[in-house]
Amino acid sequence: MKGSVFQRGPKWYYKFRAPERDMSTGRYPWVTKGGFRTEKEAWKACRDAMRDADEGRVVRPTARTFAQFFDEWFAGVQPTLDATTWQSWKDYARLYVVPRIGGKRLQQLNEPDLLNLYGQLLAEGRIKPDRDSIMYVSGHVFPQV
Known part of the structure; x- marks a missing residue:
């Protein structure tokens, strides 16, 4: 070459x-x-x-955002997780991660971006409501978010 x-x-x-x-x-x-x-x-x-x-380690350029990657990833891991785990992770992503870095292109995401995200999350605290208990009500169909 x-x-x-x-x-x-x-x-x-x-x-x-x-x-x-x-x-x-x-x-x-x-x-x-x-x-x-x-x-x-x-x-x-x-x-x-x-x-x-x-060595096969070339990553093709893409305009895919972190939010798009998350949507694909959640669809892929859903069959391997308990419903409550999957829903909690999806809620965490929707409430904490996507609003802050979801619009950033995946290939442009770097260590300072993640450190900034972690710092914001530590400073702001938890806002996620408990949605898991409703899943244990018999016959209830939980809506996909």
Whole structure:
């Protein structure tokens, strides 16, 4: 696999072909990244990215938000959890996490964002109402949120 490095204005970028075809197009997509201060930094990042691509550790860019990821994740884990656990986790996500970082793109989420979230949660305390007890009433169908 060969990569290349080029300069756009004051910043450097790298580019190389991914080792695996895109299933939807049948082509080998380009992997690019920019914003490096020097050519040397861009080459190092290019070599690291090509190594990751060879090892299958490339994450394709996506505009998916954290809230969208949570919806998909909750749908996937629901069959493996007790109803009360699933509902509590979903309530926690809806009340605490999604309002604060739900609109952020998943690939842009970083450690400072999570530390800020934890700090806010510690400072504000718990607001989640108890919705679990209603699940134990016989014959009650609990609405999905």
